[in-house]
Amino acid sequence: xxxxxxxxxxxxxxxxENILEQVFALILWVCLWVLFQHLCNSLKWNDVxxxxxxxxxxxxxxxxxxxxxxSWTYRLLTSVPFAISQLTFMAAATALGTLILQELKFSxxxxxxxxxxxxxxxxxxxxxxxxxxxxxxxxxxxxxALLSASTLAVAWKRRPYNLxxxxxxxVHLATTVILLGGLIGKFxxxxxxxxxxxxQPVSVFWKVKGPDPNDWxxxxxxxxxxxxxxxxxxxxxxxxxxxxxxxxxGKGGFEENPKSYESKEGLKARLPLxxxxxxxxxxxxxxxNRSTWTNDTTSPENPVLQIMLGTGSPNxxxxxxxxxxxxxxxxxxxxxxxxxxxxxxxxxxxLNSFQKREATSxxxxxxxxxxxxxxxxxxxxxxxxxxxxxxxxxxYKDFPFEKDPDGRPVKLETIPMEMRGNWAELELTKxxxxxxxxxxxxxxxxxxxxxxxxxxxxxxxxxxxxxxEELFSNFVLFSKNDMKIRSIENGRISxxxxxxxxxxxxxxxxxxxxxxxLLSNARIEQKYIPNPQTRSISERNPAIQVTLSDPDTGxxxxxxxxxxxxRPTTFFGNNLGLIYRLKDEEAKDFxxxxxxxxxxxxxxxxxxxxxxxxxxxxxxWFYQSNYxxxxxxxxxxxxxxxxxxxxxxxxFAMIAIGTIWMFYLKPFFQKQAGGIKK
Amino acid sequence: xxxxxxxxxxxxxxxxxxxVAYFCSCIAYALSIIKTKYEANIYHVARILFLFAWCMNxxxxxxxxxxxxxxxxxxxxxxxxxFSFLFGLLALSIEWFKKIKLxxxxxxxxxxxxxxxxxxxxxxxxVTVPPALNSGWFxxxxxxxxxxxxxxxxxxxxxxxxxxxxxxxxLDKDSFWARALGxxxxxxxxxxxxxxRIGYLFLLGGLITGGxxxxxAWSDYWAWDPKENWGLISWLIYGVVLHMHHxxxxxxxxxxxxxxxxxxxxxxxxxxxxxxxxxxxSMHVYTDPPPPEDPGEVKGxxxxxx
Numbered sequence: 001x002x003x004x005x006x007x008x009x010x011x012x013x014x015x016x017e018n019i020l021e022q023v024f025a026l027i028l029w030v031c032l033w034v035l036f037q038h039l040c041n042s043l044k045w046n047d048v049x050x051x052x053x054x055x056x057x058x059x060x061x062x063x064x065x066x067x068x069x070x071s072w073t074y075r076l077l078t079s080v081p082f083a084i085s086q087l088t089f090m091a092a093a094t095a096l097g098t099l100i101l102q103e104l105k106f107s108x109x110x111x112x113x114x115x116x117x118x119x120x121x122x123x124x125x126x127x128x129x130x131x132x133x134x135x136x137x138x139x140x141x142x143x144x145a146l147l148s149a150s151t152l153a154v155a156w157k158r159r160p161y162n163l164x165x166x167x168x169x170x171v172h173l174a175t176t177v178i179l180l181g182g183l184i185g186k187f188x189x190x191x192x193x194x195x196x197x198x199x200q201p202v203s204v205f206w207k208v209k210g211p212d213p214n215d216w217x218x219x220x221x222x223x224x225x226x227x228x229x230x231x232x233x234x235x236x237x238x239x240x241x242x243x244x245x246x247x248x249x250g251k252g253g254f255e256e257n258p259k260s261y262e263s264k265e266g267l268k269a270r271l272p273l274x275x276x277x278x279x280x281x282x283x284x285x286x287x288x289n290r291s292t293w294t295n296d297t298t299s300p301e302n303p304v305l306q307i308m309l310g311t312g313s314p315n316x317x318x319x320x321x322x323x324x325x326x327x328x329x330x331x332x333x334x335x336x337x338x339x340x341x342x343x344x345x346x347x348x349x350x351l352n353s354f355q356k357r358e359a360t361s362x363x364x365x366x367x368x369x370x371x372x373x374x375x376x377x378x379x380x381x382x383x384x385x386x387x388x389x390x391x392x393x394x395x396y397k398d399f400p401f402e403k404d405p406d407g408r409p410v411k412l413e414t415i416p417m418e419m420r421g422n423w424a425e426l427e428l429t430k431x432x433x434x435x436x437x438x439x440x441x442x443x444x445x446x447x448x449x450x451x452x453x454x455x456x457x458x459x460x461x462x463x464x465x466x467x468x469e470e471l472f473s474n475f476v477l478f479s480k481n482d483m484k485i486r487s488i489e490n491g492r493i494s495x496x497x498x499x500x501x502x503x504x505x506x507x508x509x510x511x512x513x514x515x516x517x518l519l520s521n522a523r524i525e526q527k528y529i530p531n532p533q534t535r536s537i538s539e540r541n542p543a544i545q546v547t548l549s550d551p552d553t554g555x556x557x558x559x560x561x562x563x564x565x566x567r568p569t570t571f572f573g574n575n576l577g578l579i580y581r582l583k584d585e586e587a588k589d590f591x592x593x594x595x596x597x598x599x600x601x602x603x604x605x606x607x608x609x610x611x612x613x614x615x616x617x618x619x620x621w622f623y624q625s626n627y628x629x630x631x632x633x634x635x636x637x638x639x640x641x642x643x644x645x646x647x648x649x650x651x652f653a654m655i656a657i658g659t660i661w662m663f664y665l666k667p668f669f670q671k672q673a674g675g676i677k678k
Numbered sequence: 679x680x681x682x683x684x685x686x687x688x689x690x691x692x693x694x695x696x697x698v699a700y701f702c703s704c705i706a707y708a709l710s711i712i713k714t715k716y717e718a719n720i721y722h723v724a725r726i727l728f729l730f731a732w733c734m735n736x737x738x739x740x741x742x743x744x745x746x747x748x749x750x751x752x753x754x755x756x757x758x759x760x761f762s763f764l765f766g767l768l769a770l771s772i773e774w775f776k777k778i779k780l781x782x783x784x785x786x787x788x789x790x791x792x793x794x795x796x797x798x799x800x801x802x803x804x805v806t807v808p809p810a811l812n813s814g815w816f817x818x819x820x821x822x823x824x825x826x827x828x829x830x831x832x833x834x835x836x837x838x839x840x841x842x843x844x845x846x847x848x849l850d851k852d853s854f855w856a857r858a859l860g861x862x863x864x865x866x867x868x869x870x871x872x873x874x875r876i877g878y879l880f881l882l883g884g885l886i887t888g889g890x891x892x893x894x895a896w897s898d899y900w901a902w903d904p905k906e907n908w909g910l911i912s913w914l915i916y917g918v919v920l921h922m923h924h925x926x927x928x929x930x931x932x933x934x935x936x937x938x939x940x941x942x943x944x945x946x947x948x949x950x951x952x953x954x955x956x957x958x959x960s961m962h963v964y965t966d967p968p969p970p971e972d973p974g975e976v977k978g979x980x981x982x983x984x
Contacts, residue, residue: 272687
């Protein structure tokens, strides 16, 4: 009965010419192997058992088909339309794997696909067609096996071969050679990791899919030891560039893609979209900030008070309070005992604000690429940017140290003042996958910036503003309108005297604040000097002095730009912004010097491995795989064993040579053969 | 549109000159197809402008490579400049010798589209390359692949010309098509097949050099990475096109249409990776700014480490 049907099919040339029929046949073929894999799974067979049974199944099917309808099979496998159908089907199957995320847990697929309109289809394919590991599924392997069978059959059909047709033979054999190499590799393949510590030889690596030590369960023991002699991260020399923003966005920020210039002394350029001209007057590779306030009657009103704070020690503190700048209008005692505040106007109704209270608003403010953005802190929120994303983790009332280095709980009083106050914890994920914890202090942003410096991309400034919060109960308030100094305790005035230059105001247990000068139209006079000390590249603070001139009005503005300042310095009434910052911090390479030693200590091989430079020893490939930024004496090394590699490479060579032969050498050989015949 | 203008204003002067020259050449090619008494002069100007723009393109690439101290293929801006350079070379050569105005016009339209896209992406700054790209394989792999992209783009243009030039088109001296396609009888279908072959070979070379490089850098010659997969898919479909020439019922216009469709797969392989749901599992998304959805979920090998 079956035989007669096959004979009928054979006579009708079923599947031989009609591409739709062929695609239907391929779908049936795929379904067969999907069912087969479900059977294997129900029998709880592992990968190797499944592939072995798959190969056995292939042999049985081949035997059956050849036995029942040899000519029909041969004609189908060698038909050009079937080749077209197979290649198209293979391409479509490969594309499917790029649409469905691979190797996730089913619960993750549910999360991903349950809310999209095509999610049901994706979940169906994941659940029933092994689309979660598509390229290793038996049905995908069956397509490759069919391709191999087709190419072998075609190669057989085109006999006899001569030089002119050898290219065709080589190309069609190459597919099978490549797949054979892959198949051999599948059976003997090993990938194992270990984190090597300097000068501590190891012979055991761990067979895992990734470098996460939590997955290290199956050991892979080498017949020798591997020792890490040295590990180093090679960095590119830091390059600071001048970024010019010419498109204000009306919200205090600028465009995302500024034009950048090399920070070379003497550089002159016309700025894009404007006739204004830029000149770099000075470029200091390492500058020291020596800026001071001066009174300039031509400047707008900007009251600044210079204060000398006497603390009982022989060296009093000197500083400026800027009435119009919320960040610098007050000085907070590092020990939390008092705060000095300079206000333009004293208002009795505001006395209540001078006492302790908790924050009512928590704002995360970001300055990046000249743009200033802010968002209210909400636990779990993700804030996405072009090159990184921020996840809001939690808020702390105090610095999030719960235990000291000895494991004892830390009392609040023992925590330094700069660590006190509100903190926000965020997680920053760069687009290369690197994650880092960001801790932001609302009270001392400079301190938290220094903590986060390693994890922040260049040019990014993140601040946390806990507004409405007051940590102090004692204040010394200087007011300009009535020229008075007041000591305020818990919202009540305890002492008051006129603000007179050089007259000290004693306010608490021998502390005194003496106004040294009051500048009504203060202007900061920027000044940077070259650092006389030689510091390492990472410690340096480059600065440049630039001048911007407007030929239309004849006006020009000059300013110093600090390489550490992430916020743009604005010119010509906020119409132009300039940032001088590090271009990027990409590591150039990661290098480990490793030695392979036999168990008696004799050196077998030694080499410096890097990202593109593995060590190959007796079929084992040793790769630089990862590193621990917190421990430079540790290097992640991966060992790979892939037995079918050279067979696959042979297949690569064959397909390349065969294609060139078929396309370009064939006519030459044909001509030669024709000549000989003549 | 305004964004495009702003970005153009911010681009380096050489790029601005090159883009203007390509644009003027494209317009001149279009005008030279129209029958006027200046037709020959306009055509002459179009070709000279094309040559000049291409020379500027070469100059920008070389000078950028010198300044960066590496092959200039890292960003979209650089790779599109490189594509324009290679494709421009092929298109200009064919046009120069075969005198097909429509080919010149279509090629310039493609180059201008590529450069406009480069302007929109605006990643003009020279950036340092990640460790995985710091390799001797970088130059040959990208060069071979982009030669492949350029060749199949030529094949695409030729497939359009072959589809346009049906049997009933007259190549009389004064006809529109004679001016657009050249006055000599030419079999665009055969010419198209030849360029598909060249492109197919280069795409294969790209896959092989990529595999060899990946073995050194990432330990796998093939890891079913989305970019690798789409490279394979486009190569397979060009394989389909080549096989179609050997069937009686699929060769001709159907093969030409499939070839044109295959070129869109090349476009997707080049530009579309960041739109794939699996982009976070690709290690080839070097040029695209959006971050992966959740890199912590990336499964598989050690590729995510760098």
